[in-house]
Amino acid sequence: MLLNPSPLFYRYRKHREEYTVAKAKIALLGTGLMGAPMTRNLLKAGHEVQVWNRSIGKAEPLSADGAVVCQTPEAVVEGVDVVITMLSDGVAVSSLVNDENVTGAMKAGAVWIDMSSAKPEEARAQAAHLSGLGFAHLDAPVSGGTKGAEAGTLAIMVGGEESIFDQMETVLGAMGRPVHVGPSGSGQLSKLANQGIVAVTIAAVAEAMLLLEKGGADPAAVRNALKGGFADSTILQQHGARMTERDFVPGGLSKFQLKDLDNLLHESGGMGLTLPVAQMVRDRFDHFVHQMDGADLDHSGLYLELLAQNGDAA
Amino acid sequence: MLLNPSPLFYRYRKHREEYTVAKAKIALLGTGLMGAPMTRNLLKAGHEVQVWNRSIGKAEPLSADGAVVCQTPEAVVEGVDVVITMLSDGVAVSSLVNDENVTGAMKAGAVWIDMSSAKPEEARAQAAHLSGLGFAHLDAPVSGGTKGAEAGTLAIMVGGEESIFDQMETVLGAMGRPVHVGPSGSGQLSKLANQGIVAVTIAAVAEAMLLLEKGGADPAAVRNALKGGFADSTILQQHGARMTERDFVPGGLSKFQLKDLDNLLHESGGMGLTLPVAQMVRDRFDHFVHQMDGADLDHSGLYLELLAQNGDAA
16 A cells, blocks of 8 residues: 555645645554554544554543444454554564464555554564565654643654655654654664663752752752753753652653663663663662662652662651 | 942832833953853943953953953952952952952942852852951852853852842843852852753763664654653753764863862762762763863763773774
């Protein structure tokens, strides 16, 4: 279908008056906190969407939005142009990719876009396996959380062949801002890079907030003063405020931050790379999650680990 | 003068039609890359400004903008309402604060605003010394560089008595966005916190850029993809690009970044605090500056230190 561009696709042709608005037939597997609003945005953009979820109760409400709810993975992928997975991890995605009943039900030329967060090596293995069966694959994890998913403003980091990205850009564009970042696995690598920057920035902001607090300055006033400058970031403003207010209701769970850092260091280790700051922050999240009951607290809770290092009960 | 608010001051009274626009008489000592454009913005705002600089040649061009150029520190502070210092460090400021010829020439009730970057303990000592002579003091270091100084958009972090800040807010407002952050020394403490966040964020971005580069993703595309998300910052966009392009023309010098981190850790150490990430990044800047000839390269050059840790000649 898409390798021979068809009127199925909404495609705006630059420098021409002419354009066609049409629908792709899409299967979305995994209608959780992210997948459900992403489905709604695909429907709003005019696509036909059929959905499946392991706990079918999470998929059923989407029928009111116009989605066709399917009972099995085999049923949901049948006859669609695009398969989108939004599952808990790469293992869950691989179990579908490697299920002959699933791939056997897919129509020739369909494209599989995995938008879950997974390891780059899992993405590459899935792409290779699907390629052997004649299917293209993109790894397209997202950043922006449930707010971004609802607003259709997700950052979408896409790895895979550029020609496939070009064909899928308008489908992805219904859910956020897709950017092609490199070959297969690069999307997942970018997501890991993103998570590493977030974790280390949290550690940086924690030390600044502690210094200000102990030094008698007003951290909220300083965050205000630093707005728009080199030290500014969403982490400084949002996570910094949570530290000062000791409000560690998630948000982003510390145990997931630890999992991301483990994946990051697994990947960098596989390349023979040393990333000293990410390693130090990973070890401190490990301590916070496993020795300080921090697993289900927001990742800004690394502040509590810093306080503990400084002999404070917080 | 200012302790008894006078029509000398431009003061916009909220919820009133009435306001007064008037001029303060200001001495600005230190008309370097920052002090010269700050002087111009004070003049534009309608203040009377007289200037002094140790190398008088740097002060003289400001006479064309309407500044009165003075030959000595004693001459420049005479009769002014506000003394502003913008010097290389706290030692240079203290030598003027502790010079009886200088303070002896100041008029009763004048306020000294030190906008240089200095140690919090230097700011507190200066404030205490001046207070004993009947003069108020604010420490008001800035962030935003020469661009911010020229545009009048500096972030100005102000420590000292709130009532003095209120009196000085419009004078400071001619140069940027002043925020009162706490008692004496808090402005300098905030600047150190700012510099610590900047240094650690550079280290975080360096690891992300290396991971992407070695993993075969396109770092520029990823920086684009991450725009507006949790990992985004001016450091990611600007310093990240310098790393990918191996362009370490300063910008912010690595030797000054090291000095800032030394001041930060001196201050935190004095409070008995451990700041593990700042300490690690300080040690790496120390290595970069002293073992890798990085002193006069941009602080994004920490990327070269990371490459060296990873056995690359860069």
